[in-house]
Amino acid sequence: MKLEREMMRGAGPTAVLQLLSTGEMYGYQLVEALDARSRGVLAIGQSTLYPMLYNLEAKALVKSRQATADNGRPRRYYRLTAKGKKKLHADRAQWAALADAMAALGVTPSALVGAAS
Amino acid sequence: MKAPAAPAPAPLLRRLRYTPFRDLFRGRTTSRLDLARRVDHAGLPPRADERVRQTVRATRLWRPEKVSVADELIAHFRDGRDAGHTDDELAEAFGNPAVAAKLIGRAKRRNRSWSARGFVWSRRVAMVLVLLYAGLAAQFFVGSPRVTVDYIAQLNAAALAVPEDQRAWPGLRAAWIEAREKDDGDYPGPAYFDPDPATLDVRDPADPAWPQANAFLERQRPRLDAIHRGAAMPRLGFVAKPDHDLSVADRRAFGMDPAGESALDANARRTVERAEGRRDGLRIGIALQRYRLAHGRWPGRLAELTPDLLPTLPVDRVTGGPLRYRVGDDGPVVYSLGGNRDDDRGRPANQENDEADPDRAAYWSEPTTGHDGDGLIYAASAE
Numbered sequence: 327m328k329l330e331r332e333m334m335r336g337a338g339p340t341a342v343l344q345l346l347s348t349g350e351m352y353g354y355q356l357v358e359a360l361d362a363r364s365r366g367v368l369a370i371g372q373s374t375l376y377p378m379l380y381n382l383e384a385k386a387l388v389k390s391r392q393a394t395a396d397n398g399r400p401r402r403y404y405r406l407t408a409k410g411k412k413k414l415h416a417d418r419a420q421w422a423a424l425a426d427a428m429a430a431l432g433v434t435p436s437a438l439v440g441a442a443s
Numbered sequence: 444m445k446a447p448a449a450p451a452p453a454p455l456l457r458r459l460r461y462t463p464f465r466d467l468f469r470g471r472t473t474s475r476l477d478l479a480r481r482v483d484h485a486g487l488p489p490r491a492d493e494r495v496r497q498t499v500r501a502t503r504l505w506r507p508e509k510v511s512v513a514d515e516l517i518a519h520f521r522d523g524r525d526a527g528h529t530d531d532e533l534a535e536a537f538g539n540p541a542v543a544a545k546l547i548g549r550a551k552r553r554n555r556s557w558s559a560r561g562f563v564w565s566r567r568v569a570m571v572l573v574l575l576y577a578g579l580a581a582q583f584f585v586g587s588p589r590v591t592v593d594y595i596a597q598l599n600a601a602a603l604a605v606p607e608d609q610r611a612w613p614g615l616r617a618a619w620i621e622a623r624e625k626d627d628g629d630y631p632g633p634a635y636f637d638p639d640p641a642t643l644d645v646r647d648p649a650d651p652a653w654p655q656a657n658a659f660l661e662r663q664r665p666r667l668d669a670i671h672r673g674a675a676m677p678r679l680g681f682v683a684k685p686d687h688d689l690s691v692a693d694r695r696a697f698g699m700d701p702a703g704e705s706a707l708d709a710n711a712r713r714t715v716e717r718a719e720g721r722r723d724g725l726r727i728g729i730a731l732q733r734y735r736l737a738h739g740r741w742p743g744r745l746a747e748l749t750p751d752l753l754p755t756l757p758v759d760r761v762t763g764g765p766l767r768y769r770v771g772d773d774g775p776v777v778y779s780l781g782g783n784r785d786d787d788r789g790r791p792a793n794q795e796n797d798e799a800d801p802d803r804a805a806y807w808s809e810p811t812t813g814h815d816g817d818g819l820i821y822a823a824s825a826e
Contacts, residue, residue, distance in 0.1 A: 353515060354522035357536075372519055373498075373538030373546065376512070380550030392514075397525075401518050402511075 610680025774823030
């Protein structure tokens with residue numbers, strides 16, 4: 327299942343920040359990780375990912391650097407900034423509250439809430 | 444995926460064109476901004492190559508930004524190929540290039556520094572100002588003035604409100620014009636309306652001019668009667684007209700130039716004549732000084748200035764003949780003979796208040812014959 331555009335607009339940045347909280351990653355790595363770890367729910371293409379990364383960079387939530395990979399190719403790596411970490415922390419709290427609220431309303435099963443928290 | 448072979452170096456001009464100034468200052472022609480060449484040598488499969496080109500071109504970003512985006516997209520497609528995806532799969536997963544370009548362009552612009560944004564905005568403001576100036580200039584040169592308030596009509600409103608048979612002005616005007624035209628000049632004064640009391644004060648029958656004055660008044664009786672009738676009217680009823688609408692009779696009667704030149708035209712003509720006269724003087728002055736620098740002395744004749752220092756010599760615009768030249772103790776003087784056409788050896792003509800009038804020679808279309816002295820075009824002592 328893929329999320330609708332509006333849902334993705336809210337969830338995508340938080341998902342990217344969460345992935346980057348584990349360490350710096352480059353664009354293709356992020357696409358693959360989002361697809362694999364969300365089981366395709368948060369799968370996004372380049373046309374969505376790179377504008378999102380550039381916007382996060384403009385807000386100083388992530389920082390990028392150009393480096394040469396092991397295979398000798400130039401790549402741009404993204405990592406979380408201190409401001410990005412704070413933002414992720416706040417987002418996590420909001421998503422948890424949202425999940426709880428949705429579970430309380432019966433939109434999502436409460437088991438999921440437990441798993442999420 | 445096999446790494447593409449090292450590209451052959453681009454021609455020097457192309458490398459210079461696409462090398463940032465920073466690299467050029469360091470003596471390197473890196474051609475880092477050669478976008479097309481970078482994509483060409485990325486070795487991407489056709490659809491991926493097309494996606495990158497389409498997207499980057501449509502972002503409308505600055506070239507360094509485009510290069511940065513292109514590098515990232517190329518790296519992404521290469522990683523996809525390495526992961527075993529086909530060209531079609533990668534192109535499908537990319538999404539819509541137009542949407543991608545729009546979003547990438549917008550996001551990249553948000554990443555610009557404040558100085559870069561300031562540059563963009565100042566360029567926009569400059570463009571608006573240039574367009575505004577061009578519009579105003581076009582309006583100035585192509586358009587014609589539009590009268591929004593007719594002040595003459597406003598002035599005339601009160602006069603036009605007076606019934607025609609109660610207006611004094613038509614009768615006064617006719618009498619005045621007739622009086623001026625029929626004034627044969629035998630009145631003992633220089634003119635009928637001369638303000639000089641000495642010529643108006645003919646009151647004594649013993650005055651030798653008494654018979655002439657009486658004869659003159661007798662001849663002017665119809666006009667004087669008309670003026671009396673006009674003076675008895677309740678309102679003047681004067682309807683004003685622009686200068687150019689006045690008849691020749693009006694112009695002559697009221698002391699204006701009958702040829703129709705308005706005061707504004709005359710001022711403009713005088714300004715042009717003065718500018719041309721001063722330009723003549725300046726050209727001769729520069730040529731004289733250059734001659735003196737080259738030869739260590741002033742020339743014996745103005746003709747020595749041509750053709751090396753002056754292609755042609757300006758002429759005396761008053762007489763149409765050659766300008767006069769004289770070298771005195773204070774240096775050379777170049778002058779026009781002036782209205783009286785006498786050679787006063789470069790002594791400047793005076794105004795009526797006896798002050799020097801160096802511009803007099805410049806008004807060549809209205810030389811005053813009564814003014815003694817010459818019109819100075821150039822005098823080294825005046826520098």
